[in-house]
Amino acid sequence: MDVIELTRRLVSLDTAGCAENAAVALLAPLLEAAGFRLDVVEHEPGRCTLVAEWMLDQPEPPLCLSGHLDTVPFGAAPWRRDPLGAELDGDRLHGRGTTDMKGGVAAIVVAACRVAACRPARAGLRLVLTAAEETGSEGAAAVANRLAGRPSGPLVIPEPTDNVVAFGHKGALWLSAQAHGVTAHGSAPHLGENAVTKLAAAVTRIDGIEFAADDHPVMGRPTLNIGTFHGGLNVNSVPDHAEARVDVRSIPGQKHDLIRTVVSQRAGAGVTLTPIIDLRPVWTDPAGAWVTSATETVRAITGAPAGAPRAMSFFTDAAVLTEALGSVPTIICGPGKPELAHVTDEWCSVTRIRESAEILERICCDWCGC
Incomplete structure (x- = not known):
């Protein structure tokens, strides 16, 4: 499964404040074929959140990956390219949601399917692909009670950070x-x-x-x-x-x-x-053992030097999910550039999307024991 082609298929779906069920219909068969057990929660008609779980009977709790399926509207200003066209131009993939955050969602699904094929024996995976994040994380809230009290490992959310690890958000x-x-x-x-x-x-x-x-x-x-x-x-x-x-x-x-x-x-x-x-704001200690390991994995793949700890000013579904999962360590690391989120003529680097799939696969393998 190619992560760029999957991103393009997601971008072609208009999920601007609606119809996340169309994205779930695209992704659910891929995850089911990889062995994930699926739970679809519709908090209002046409707006589904997908929880996909795999190998939860392992010795360690599952790593959780989460991303949102909705986008903001196109806006009043004209686009130079079709916002649903998912056009490729060199290293740029154009369209609404390429950065925020369908590139990250595609990377989650591709990485999870690759890890599932390895049949690791230490821990499983949990994917939470949400509706209605942009308007206040309603999709995440709709599944929070189902997740609360269940064993969970850390949480990774590939919102746009240009593949730099952020340790929380306001x-x-x-x-x-x-x-x-x-x-x-x-x-x-x-x-x-x-x-x-x-x-x-x-x-x-x-x-x-x-x-x-x-x-x-x-x-x-x-x-x-x-x-x-x-x-x-x-x-x-x-x-x-x-x-x-x-x-x-x-x-x-x-x-x-x-x-x-x-x-x-x-x-x-x-x-x-x-x-x-x-x-609520979210913050994870950058010096924690798992966080340190995940950060080193990201730097090894991107080649970026170590820098000062970073946090994001925008909110993510971690505001709901981190606590629901038991106040687990949480990082935000995804392929889009933050400054391209919500803008007219949004685009994302093809290289960064491929890097993100590799980052998530490596983090999952390290946790799951591939």
Whole structure:
């Protein structure tokens, strides 16, 4: 099975916020033929998460590989190439999801099938290929209870890192801030209560928050961004409702309940906060034995020199799965360049995708005892 051809077939499927079942239909027969036992969980119609397990009766718990099957939408800007065309141009494979993260998913499946053919006798494998990661890891959440309490080895997620090991990522707390007012004719604003100006003042206060948190040695400081602001229905009425959405990226040691309290206090009376997604940060000690071994394997394959420990600012399904699997050691290492995720004219290096399949196969063999 060629990892580039499999990536191209995945990219040709439109899974932009929907229809992950089409990707599951492509991948499930390959894994079943390799001897994996399959469990398909549909958290809403057409949106499936696939858990594939192999040789779980071995002396050691299974290594877990995970990737998401959905992508973000194409966007309004025109693409120079068909986003579903999966066109090859030299070392570049073009299309939506090549970087984030269908190249990584293809590498998982190819590596897992190769390892299964070796019939190792130390440990098995568990694959978790999820729906709806981009909007808050709903697919991972849908299978978390099935995984909780079951023996598990470490977790590898090949999200885009340019095949450099990252030891964790920031958390994500997205909040809806809403203000209500009283509508009136725009020519008599004194008869109404303007929700837009009320919320605008609150948002200005929120935007200036400095969280009382020590910098993480790798992730740095937490961040807060006001992502959207909507209010009013027409220009000649006093608006009676406004909503802003707040994106907080947290670091280890921060409690999301406390973050919400701080934001609420700064927003002031008359503004209500509702969580949209609540995903914890993830961090694994780079000095751990398995992590050190996996990192050395990656460097041996890519030829990259050792560098300072790295973490990602974006979230992954590790925010759900690491804890569900028993707070296992977790690394993020995948073929895409992080700066190409979600962009118009997304592409991924063919060389990096092939490297990723080799990296994952080697890590799996080291754990499973090939």
